[in-house]
Amino acid sequence: MAATQFIRDGSHTNLVLQKWKQRMFKHALVHNSLKSFMGPSDENVIQVDKDFTKAKGDKMTFALRALDNSDGQGDDGIYEGNESAMVFYDNSVQIHERGHSIKLNGKMTEQRTIIKLRPQGKNTLGEWYSRVLANDIVSALSNLPTMKLAGVVTGAVASGSSGSTSPVTVNQTAIASGSSKRKFFGGYSGTTLTSVADDGLITSATTHRFGTGVISHVKRMAMTHVEPVASAGTVYSPIRPIMVDGKKMFLMLISRWQAKDLRNETAWLQAQREANIRGNKNPIFSGAMGIWDNVIIHESDYIHTRYGENGVTVSEYFDTTGDACASGIYVARGLFLGAQAALVAFGQLPSWVEKIHDYKTKYGIHTDVIYGVKKSIFNSVEFGCITVDTAISPT
Numbered sequence: 001m002a003a004t005q006f007i008r009d010g011s012h013t014n015l016v017l018q019k020w021k022q023r024m025f026k027h028a029l030v031h032n033s034l035k036s037f038m039g040p041s042d043e044n045v046i047q048v049d050k051d052f053t054k055a056k057g058d059k060m061t062f063a064l065r066a067l068d069n070s071d072g073q074g075d076d077g078i079y080e081g082n083e084s085a086m087v088f089y090d091n092s093v094q095i096h097e098r099g100h101s102i103k104l105n106g107k108m109t110e111q112r113t114i115i116k117l118r119p120q121g122k123n124t125l126g127e128w129y130s131r132v133l134a135n136d137i138v139s140a141l142s143n144l145p146t147m148k149l150a151g152v153v154t155g156a157v158a159s160g161s162s163g164s165t166s167p168v169t170v171n172q173t174a175i176a177s178g179s180s181k182r183k184f185f186g187g188y189s190g191t192t193l194t195s196v197a198d199d200g201l202i203t204s205a206t207t208h209r210f211g212t213g214v215i216s217h218v219k220r221m222a223m224t225h226v227e228p229v230a231s232a233g234t235v236y237s238p239i240r241p242i243m244v245d246g247k248k249m250f251l252m253l254i255s256r257w258q259a260k261d262l263r264n265e266t267a268w269l270q271a272q273r274e275a276n277i278r279g280n281k282n283p284i285f286s287g288a289m290g291i292w293d294n295v296i297i298h299e300s301d302y303i304h305t306r307y308g309e310n311g312v313t314v315s316e317y318f319d320t321t322g323d324a325c326a327s328g329i330y331v332a333r334g335l336f337l338g339a340q341a342a343l344v345a346f347g348q349l350p351s352w353v354e355k356i357h358d359y360k361t362k363y364g365i366h367t368d369v370i371y372g373v374k375k376s377i378f379n380s381v382e383f384g385c386i387t388v389d390t391a392i393s394p395t
Helices: 002-007 011-031 114-142 212-223 256-263 266-275
Strands: 046-049 059-065 088-094 096-103 183-189 192-195 242-244 247-254 290-292 295-299 305-307 330-337 342-348 353-357 362-375 385-392
Touching: 011 114, 046 059, 059 342, 088 342, 088 362, 096 114, 114 330, 114 342, 114 362, 114 385, 183 212, 192 212, 212 247, 212 266, 212 290, 212 295, 212 330, 212 385, 247 256, 256 266, 256 295, 256 330, 256 385, 266 290
Parallel strands: 046 342, 183 385, 247 295
Antiparallel strands: 059 088, 096 362, 183 192, 242 247, 247 330, 290 295, 305 330, 330 385, 342 362, 353 362
16 A cells, blocks of 8 residues: 555655656666757757747747858958848747656566656656657658667568658658758768769669768768859858867767778778877767767667668658669668757656556556757758768678
């Protein structure tokens, strides 16, 4: 009966539930693989806003701060009247509810009281939420439906995504068809970079692999103001870097298999031996593979993978059925990121609810959270992200 009393309403119980809610949320943050890149500032890779936890609303608007590209004034120049306006792009994030519950089978099966259930529930629901949020963020950045947490793509029969639609917490974003400067398809082999039109043309499992040449090339795509060819000249807003210990840097999330290719490259191995991160306490470096060309490289378990089998099933293409992967080729979608690449809005932080079922013999815990995740967009073009599709060999 003591366990039953612990779950009844009352001021003491409310304090206990509040404590376990906070513990579960803290546990979720600790286990979120993207936590080092998240924060309230517009200088974070993933900008987080919790304003709606204090006020009502279902759509939060973020201001995306573009780089100031004005020339300024020279000697004895006139400043008054020649000021440049700060340029912001508005992005709205729709928030929705996402929840999950766990329940023990019964007294004889589990032989646990409600007291012992709490720490186990904290770990289970905290880890679940940390994975769900990280998966939502990576999927939003990839502009794809969320990947199933239970597994990844192994062929055309088994889809690694949740289907044609994401959970409502992921804001699906319309990307302009002409936003090719925010996409890279191809790879690097030896000293040769190969860039192709789309992932369907990634036909080589050897020359279209991930490497240092891809990192350097995509970084320069991110920093480009004007396309350096005669047929084009449109000013293109560069991706704003993040500041890490006073240095301008970018972040790149890659799959385990892209990381494997990178580790097999002599130039990468030599660079990490001679100039890898040593003793830096900035949390963004925690768990990083290393740095190349001022791009911090992190592996992620949530990077999307596709495999071509001469069809157009969900597991064979990233964006449209016309971009199905070439037959027999695995392709992973890495993410090159700058400031404000993704936006996360919270309407309610995770809750903690306890309940006794079936004549007080089975105990359960529930959590729900209200939030939304979106890829930052300006003029229907990615604001702080370049998707990087390369061939991989997971077999």
